[in-house]
Amino acid sequence: MPIKRTMMPTFDPESAKDYGVLWARWLEAGETITASTWTLPSGLVLDEDHEDDFSDTETRVWIRADETVVIGENYDLTNHIVTSAGREEDQTITIPVRSR
Numbered sequence: 001m002p003i004k005r006t007m008m009p010t011f012d013p014e015s016a017k018d019y020g021v022l023w024a025r026w027l028e029a030g031e032t033i034t035a036s037t038w039t040l041p042s043g044l045v046l047d048e049d050h051e052d053d054f055s056d057t058e059t060r061v062w063i064r065a066d067e068t069v070v071i072g073e074n075y076d077l078t079n080h081i082v083t084s085a086g087r088e089e090d091q092t093i094t095i096p097v098r099s100r
Contacts, residue, residue, distance in 0.1 A: 013065035020060040027056040032056035043069035
């Protein structure tokens with residue numbers, strides 16, 4: 001179950017854009033992120049020109065729209081992490097898709 005939903009800045013379907021989650025407030029002292037995966041809904045895909053990455057306390061994903069994206073809809077992306085302490089957690093971010 002996601003710990004919370006966070007509304008993110010608008011995504012223009014004609015572009016590629018990166019979004020991230022800052023996990024520092026959730027992590028215990030000395031604990032770091034050791035793995036990060038993203039689940040994307042239909043309509044959004046990973047941008048092949050960029051690698052998804054993470055640091056000790058932050059995760060990032062680059063996305064593009066595909067032909068099924070619906071302008072005006074909000075899309076939920078979920079980030080799943082594993083930490084150096086063996087804990088696992090999910091956080092969902094909501095991305096509004098709008099044309100410029």
